Amino acid sequence: MRPLEIGVIGAGMIGRKHIERILAHPDFELAGIADPERDVVAARYPGERVVADHRALLAEARPDAVIIASPNRAHAETGIDCARSGVHILVEKPVADTVEAAARLVEESRRAGIKTLVGHHRRHHRQVQVLRGLLGAGEIGRLVGVSVVWAVYKPEAYFEAGPWRREPGGGPILINLIHEIDLLRYLVGEIAAVGAMASNSQRGFAVEDTAAALLEFAEGALATVVASDSAVSPWSVEQGTGEVPDFPFSGESSYRFFGSLGALEFPDLVRWSQPGGPPSWNRAVLAQRLPAPTLDPYVAQLDHFRDVIRGEADSLQSVEDGTRTLIATLAVSEAAGTGARIDLRPRYEALAAGSAGFAG
Structure with missing residues (x-):
């Protein structure tokens, strides 16, 4: 079977991760790279096709698929251009910068019949697949709640790299908490409602540096999620799994799932239970x-994208599913600003009805 021709749109930090893995993958050939900093990118990848605009890449290279790793605000329009060209897409998170834009991408993708995948890469972790199986099999009984912490300290250089990182939309809710929202949706089920609070007390920027969300799931479980980019801790998925070399490995769990018969930690995958009798607070809880x-x-995600394109697997996350994650994440910001509990179900229904019917 011939290798798939795949292009990369956007050669920033995440785009370069994808390029490195494509170049090493036996089932893909790099069709080209599109980035406004064409000369800089061409110098980094000599011998590869590099153009300044994604439309030129689509017209000249005619790839089977592309990975969209451009700035968030360009995701939807770029994806729509790809859909109209019949090109399959893997679009980085968030699927778009607004739900309205994402809904248009959903509509155009449906119309074109292209295959889509959203780059919430944590869904592809082996530990995540094991955990999802355990929860689905009722290993800890009926899920009662989840506690999640994502707490790291972003250095000053991070904020100097772009002024947008000090403004609304550039903080841990949309940049980091969205990963936790998506992973919880994948592991637990749909989020029905959210409440939240946010603070900028540590740095005083216009954007939040800490947020706390309360999530209510459709099946009744509750979750608390605290996300902060101004705290020193070992508790983040990046540190717990060692998935990113820039984050020193801690091996610590930042997720705790607790149910009527036991509990599970992630990513350490420790199961807590009371074997040999009915549950009771008077009995010891043992670890395994x-x-x-x-x-x-990222390699597993690329393997999955290949299988989706070839029709050998259903997408683990279509652009419509990625939009539901965006709806829930943006609602956290809204809830933090208004203090209101936000019911997400009407917004999901509007998305399913199409972009013209969205009123969220």
């Missing part, structure tokens, strides 16, 4: 560490 080999989730 479960095996789950690690892997590079």
Whole structure:
């Protein structure tokens, strides 16, 4: 079977991760790269096709698929251009900068019949797949709640790299918390409602540096999620899994799932239970560490995208599903600003009805 021709749109930090893995992948050939900094990118990848505009890449290279790793605000329009060209897309998170833009991308993708995947790479972790199986099999009984912490300290250089990182939309809710929202949706089920609070007390920027969300799931479980980019801790998925070399490995769990018969930690995959009798707070709770080999989730994601394009697998996350994650994440910001509990179900229904019917 011939290798798939794939292009990359956007050669920033995440785009370069994809390029490196494509170049090493036996089932893909790099069709070209589109980035406004054409000369800089061409110098980094000599011998590869590099153009300044994604439309030129689509017209000249005619790839089978592309990975969209451009700035968030360009995701939807770029994806729509790809759909109209019949090109399959893997679009980085968030799927778009607004729900209205994402809904247009959903509509155009449906009309064109292209295959789509959203780059929430954590869904591809081996530990995540094991955990999802355990939860689905009722290993800890009926899920009651989840506690999540994502707390790291972003250095000053991070904020100097772009002024947008100090403005609304550039903080941990949309940049980091969205990963936790998506992973919880994948592991637990749909989020029905959210409440939240946010603070900028540590740095005083216009954007939040800490947020706390309360999530209510359709099946009744509750979750608390705290996300901060101004706190020193070992508790983040990046540190717990060692998926990113820039984040030193801690091996610590930042997720705790608790149910009527036991509990699970992630990513450490420790199961807590009371074997040999009915549950009671008077009985010891014993731990068992479960095996789950690690892997590079970006390579696993690329493998999955290949299978989706070839019709050998259903997409683990279509652009419509990615839009539901965006709806829930943006609602956290809204809830933090208004203090209101936000019911998400009417917004999901509007998305399903199409972009013209969206009123969220």
